[in-house]
Amino acid sequence: xxxxxxxxxxxxxxxxxxxxxxxxxxxxxxxxxxxxxxxxxxxxxxxxxxxxxxxxxxxxxxxxxxxxxxxxxxxxxxxxxxxxxxxxxxxxxxxxxxxxxxxxxxxxxxxxxxxxxxxxxxxxxxxxxxxxxxxxxxxxxxxxxxxxxxxxxxxxxxxxxxxxxxxxxxxxxxxxxxxxxxxxxxxxxxxxxxxxxxxxxxxxxxxxxxxxxxxxxxxxxxxxxxxxxxxxxxxxxxxxxxxxxxxxxxxxxxxxxxxxxxxxxxxxxxxxxxxxxxxxxxxxxxxxxxxxxxxxxxxxxxxxxxxxxxxxxxxxxxxxxxxxxxxxxxxxxxxxxxxxxxxxxxxxxxxxxxxxxxxxxxxxxxxxxxxxxxxxxxxxxxxxxxxxxxxxxxxxxxxxxxxxxxxxxxxxxxxxxxxxxxxxxxxxxxxxxxxxxxxxxxxxxxxxxxxxxxxxxxxxxxx
Amino acid sequence: xxxxxxxxxxxxxxxxxxxxxxxxxxxxxxxxxxxxxxxxxxxxxxxxxxxxxxxxxxxxxxxxxxxxxxxxxxxxxxxxxxxxxxxxxxxxxxxxxxxxxxxxxxxxxxxxxxxxxxxxxxxxxxxxxxxxxxxxxxxxxxxxxxxxxxxxxxxxxxxxxxxxxxxxxxxxxxxxxxxxxxxxxxxxxxxxxxxxxxxxxxxxxxxxxxxxxxxxxxxxxxxxxxxxxxxxxxxxxxxxxxxxxxxxxxxxxxxxxxxxxxxxxxxxxxxxxxxxxxxxxxxxxxxxxxxxxxxxxxxxxxxxxxxxxxxxxxxxxxxxxxxxxxxxxxxxxxxxxxxxxxxxxxxxxxxxxxxxxxx
Numbered sequence: 001x002x003x004x005x006x007x008x009x010x011x012x013x014x015x016x017x018x019x020x021x022x023x024x025x026x027x028x029x030x031x032x033x034x035x036x037x038x039x040x041x042x043x044x045x046x047x048x049x050x051x052x053x054x055x056x057x058x059x060x061x062x063x064x065x066x067x068x069x070x071x072x073x074x075x076x077x078x079x080x081x082x083x084x085x086x087x088x089x090x091x092x093x094x095x096x097x098x099x100x101x102x103x104x105x106x107x108x109x110x111x112x113x114x115x116x117x118x119x120x121x122x123x124x125x126x127x128x129x130x131x132x133x134x135x136x137x138x139x140x141x142x143x144x145x146x147x148x149x150x151x152x153x154x155x156x157x158x159x160x161x162x163x164x165x166x167x168x169x170x171x172x173x174x175x176x177x178x179x180x181x182x183x184x185x186x187x188x189x190x191x192x193x194x195x196x197x198x199x200x201x202x203x204x205x206x207x208x209x210x211x212x213x214x215x216x217x218x219x220x221x222x223x224x225x226x227x228x229x230x231x232x233x234x235x236x237x238x239x240x241x242x243x244x245x246x247x248x249x250x251x252x253x254x255x256x257x258x259x260x261x262x263x264x265x266x267x268x269x270x271x272x273x274x275x276x277x278x279x280x281x282x283x284x285x286x287x288x289x290x291x292x293x294x295x296x297x298x299x300x301x302x303x304x305x306x307x308x309x310x311x312x313x314x315x316x317x318x319x320x321x322x323x324x325x326x327x328x329x330x331x332x333x334x335x336x337x338x339x340x341x342x343x344x345x346x347x348x349x350x351x352x353x354x355x356x357x358x359x360x361x362x363x364x365x366x367x368x369x370x371x372x373x374x375x376x377x378x379x380x381x382x383x384x385x386x387x388x389x390x391x392x393x394x395x396x397x398x399x400x401x402x403x404x405x406x407x408x409x410x411x412x413x414x415x416x417x418x419x420x421x422x423x424x425x426x427x428x429x430x431x432x433x434x435x436x437x438x439x440x441x442x443x444x445x446x447x448x449x450x451x452x453x454x455x456x457x458x459x460x461x462x463x
Numbered sequence: 464x465x466x467x468x469x470x471x472x473x474x475x476x477x478x479x480x481x482x483x484x485x486x487x488x489x490x491x492x493x494x495x496x497x498x499x500x501x502x503x504x505x506x507x508x509x510x511x512x513x514x515x516x517x518x519x520x521x522x523x524x525x526x527x528x529x530x531x532x533x534x535x536x537x538x539x540x541x542x543x544x545x546x547x548x549x550x551x552x553x554x555x556x557x558x559x560x561x562x563x564x565x566x567x568x569x570x571x572x573x574x575x576x577x578x579x580x581x582x583x584x585x586x587x588x589x590x591x592x593x594x595x596x597x598x599x600x601x602x603x604x605x606x607x608x609x610x611x612x613x614x615x616x617x618x619x620x621x622x623x624x625x626x627x628x629x630x631x632x633x634x635x636x637x638x639x640x641x642x643x644x645x646x647x648x649x650x651x652x653x654x655x656x657x658x659x660x661x662x663x664x665x666x667x668x669x670x671x672x673x674x675x676x677x678x679x680x681x682x683x684x685x686x687x688x689x690x691x692x693x694x695x696x697x698x699x700x701x702x703x704x705x706x707x708x709x710x711x712x713x714x715x716x717x718x719x720x721x722x723x724x725x726x727x728x729x730x731x732x733x734x735x736x737x738x739x740x741x742x743x744x745x746x747x748x749x750x751x752x753x754x755x756x757x758x759x760x761x762x763x764x765x766x767x768x769x770x771x772x773x774x775x776x777x778x779x780x781x782x783x784x785x786x787x788x789x790x791x792x793x794x795x796x797x798x799x800x801x802x803x804x805x806x807x808x809x810x811x812x813x814x815x816x817x818x819x820x821x822x
Contacts, residue, residue, distance in 0.1 A: 177810055193696060195728055197765055208773055208803045209765040211728040213699060222706045222739065227773060230806050248765075256765070 033110060033117040035070045042067050043110040045121040052191040055214060056101045056127040057260035058249040062094040064108050064119065074111045081105035082125065097257055101127035124188060128214065129263045130245045132157050132183035135170035136225060139276060143168075145286035145458035153181075156265055160185050169268035169285050173275060173338070174235060174299070178228040180207055181221070182245075184262070189216040195250040198224060199259070200243040205229045207243060214247070231271050234299040235307075235337050237292040238269040273304055274338030279455050283336035289463035290316075291333040301339045301389030302400075308333050309398040316461050318372025319396045324384040326371070326395035328456040334388050341393070344405040345453035347382030364415040364429065368397050383412070384453050677708040685713040688720065695726045702732045711742040718748040727767045731774050738778025746784050749775045753790055761801050769801045776804055780811035783818050787811075 033041040047063045054060055066073055077094040079087045082104035084096040098104055105122045134153035143149045155168040172178055180200065193215035200207030207226040231238075243266075246259040270292040276283045283291075295307030308330060317326055324345070331341045346363075363383070369375040385394040385408065392401045392408035401408045415429045684701045687693065693701075702720060705713050713736075720733035734752065737745035752775040759766040776794070779787040794800055794808040 175810065175813070177807060195726070197770075199765065209770060210774075211731045211770055213696070213728060220703055220707065222735075223703050225735075227777060227803075227807060229803070230810065 033112050033115045035068065036113055039068065041070065041110070041112060041117070043108060043117055043119045045106070045108055045119045048121065048123055048191070050122060052123045053186075053188045054098055054123060054125055054190065054192075055186075055194050055196070055247075055249050055260075056098050056125040057247070057257050058125070058194055059095060059097045059251045059257055060123070061252055062096070062106050062108070062121060064092055064094075064110075066092075066110060066112075070112060072112060076109040076111070078107050078109070079104065080107050080120070081122070095252065098123075098125040101125050126186035126188055126190065127260070127262065128184045128186035128217070128247070129158070129160055130182050130265060131160055131185045132219075133265055133267070134181040135172075135269075136179040136181050136222070137172075137176075138178070139171040139173070139270075139272065140282045141169060141171055141288065142282050142284045145284045145460075145462070147284075148282075150282075151285065154183070156267060158263075158265075160187060164265075167267070169270060169289065171270040171272060171276075171283065171288055172231055174271045174273060175230055175233045176271075177230055178205070178207075178269065180226045180228065180243075182224045182226065183217075183219040184212075184214065184224070184245075184247075185217045186214070190214060196247045197256065198226060198245065198247045200226055200228075200245050202228075202244075203242040204238060205231065205241060212247075214249075231269070234271070234297050235273050235292055235295045235304055236271045236297060237289070238267065238271075240266040241269050242266050272337040273298065273301070276338050277335045277340045280332050280336035284332075284458065286463045287332050287458055287460075288336040290460060291336045293463075294333070295337060298337075301334075302391065304334060304337055304339045305330075305341075305388045305391065305393050306400060309393060309395060309400060312460070313371045313395040314398040317395065319370035320372075321380065322459070323380075323394075323396040324453065325456050325459040327384045327386045328454070329458060329460050330386045330388075330393055330395040331455055332458060333460075334386075339388055341386050341388035342451070343384060343386050343453045343455070344392075344408075345382060345384040345448075345450035346405075346409055347448045347450065363413050363432075365412050366414050368399075368412070370396055371398050377414075382448075676710045678710060678712070681705065681709050681713050684709075685716045688713075688716045695729055698725065699729050699732060702729060702736055705736045706732065706739050709736055709740050711740060711744070714740060714742045714744050718745060721748055721752060727770065731770055734771065734774040734778050738774070738781040741782050743782060743784045743786075746779065746782060746787055749778050749782075750787060750790050753794065757799055757801075761799055764801055764803050766801075769803060772801060772804045773807055776807040776811050780807070780814050783815050785815055785819050788815060791815075 033043070035041055044065045044067075045062055046065050048054070048060060062077065064075065073092075075090055075092050075094075077089040077091075077096075079096070082098070082102060083100035084104060084106070085099050086096055089096070094106065094108070096106075102125060103122060104125050105120055107118055107120045109116055109118050132154040133156040135155060141151045143151055151168045151170075155166070155170055156164070157166040158164045170178070182198065184198070193213050196212050196214050197209045198212050199209040205228045207228050210224065210226045212224045242264060244264050245262040247262060248256045248259045251257055268289070270288050272283075272288070272292070276288070280287055290312060291304075291308065294310075294312035295304040296311075298304040298307045312333065313326060313330070317329075319326065327343050331343060334341045363380060365378045365380075367375050367377050370378070383396075385392060385396065385405075387393060387405060390402060392403065392405055394400075394408065394412070401411055410432065413432045415431055684705055688698060688701055698720065702717065705717065709717070717733045717736050717740075721730050721737075723730075725733075734749065737749060752771055755768075757768060757772075759768045761769075763769065776791065779791065791808045791812050795805055795812065797805070
């Protein structure tokens, strides 16, 4: 029994040693065959080097050397881990394209003089991802609805192989093309730089191919910029602009490999009528977002204004004696998409000096329907509204009336209340005088007109 | 006398608060910024008495209350720490609605309950001395008043000196709410809010698109690019640096790199660098790129030729020289052209023409 045990141990040890030898042979990518005269023949895979890093989609040439060459050698290449196209070859060198990411192991079997020997080579194929995107030549935006905290580049980021960590909107003027500045990263730096083309295929717009060099995944500003197809020709928004990013690698003999999909990115992108103007020369994201939504498809100042009133103020605002805030919001909305506006404020004088007799104490409107409310006659001591694109725009009632502000005053008000200093409780209603070129009754004697009333912070809804 | 007075106070000041877009059903709040007192309180009774004396100054007080007021004192009033009034608008002939901000909850509440503002009896008062004013809630129990106030209209602008008129509301517990005219806030700094914003915009605008021109580096790279033993890869790396740091002095060497003796990536980036530098001296070279015949398939936007032509158009757009307009217009009109190049040319024409008109 003792002899049997010893024999078993010897056999097991031999198997283990043999296994180790085989493994060692694989590691050094060479094996020995014999020539007819008994000379040992060695086969090596000389290029690429072990553990080289290449791109998925890159064409790689595996080269071999046989020493000595005796004639009659046959070569059999195969891919033992990963995916390559082609997967086999019978030439001394093997050109193939790396079709999968991760480990790629290629084996060469040399057959000569009735014997065969192997060599293997393991490399890594990297599939990079777009990890940062900035818009270039775009319109600067501020975060939120107030303040001056700029949206900074990059506007979109993700971790490699992980989640999106930042996604901020961008804006261009209508009909412009967007310029996407990209940073692309891979899990390992490439052993050799690779000439590539990068493109983006979008759900609505494409980003035209541009040349680049992939190497160590550090990108200097402006190094890789892709231009998009023309954006909307009107005020509008992309919410979202989905882009699938691709690259392709230059082949060894020139020409290009197939496009390889990297990853997707999704963006908010707004298109304005023209360059935004004050007070939203740098639009706040909430304001431009609402403006582009409510005035979508508008292609002139009037249609922008009407869109804002009909789709914005009618649907999202409530008038509660806050005409000044609504007017201010209208100005901001219009300005954010490049439509300049102004405001008008018509008020009773509100002075404490003597001589109030005959002054307008407050006004009475015709019956109108305020936004968020029901029709009726209103009495107030002042009213504020906006003007844009040649018409009066009153967000409090979501109405437009072409012409100067005096015309709108005539249209809106029917009476004013004339103060009596001797008896403040017996003031009298006076019929509004239509057609006065300056609008106010006996202006400026009994009322005040402010052509430049305050613009307030944003009041409207979030985006 | 008192009974005679109450019908009269109906004409008095009405307060409106602006500042919220919460639907009205969101306004069902029990928290109020105004404190209620019983009418049986001796001080309340006394103030009802004094309010009963209309004065010649009444209209003056009314006029002073008209407008938009903004609270400047956080005050120690009320459920105070959590309540901050936004903006109050005082008006003639109506009720009061008010908004206040629940600071801790980061939301604004609109209360639809209205108040009447009653005042009188300020005859003979010295400037700065308070006329008697109370804020009465018609909807409240008859035995309470919504807020009993001591309102001071600061006629002589004593507080704060630069703010203009001030309204000071004081309740019986001595808590104060101080309001100043809304516009006065802007005047404090001598700048309007928009002016302040504009300053900020300019500051940011200057930093955007900034090219950090480095004359020393430009000279060194330009010299290096003239060397014949430089690899195309090294040339590309040098040109990429010139995209952000180059100046007009490197235009000639960049033009040399547009030529067909260089690989596509070098040619592409040389064109881009010329566009970024923006020197009109590059225009003829860029036009020569566009004038070259298109030998490829115009439906293949990934062709080298398409890439070069796109970049040449973008560079011409950046330089903005009107001399490029005829060539760009030819591109738009051409039938044998890449669609992307045509699109970009259309855009470039618009940009160049707009910029030319603005000058």
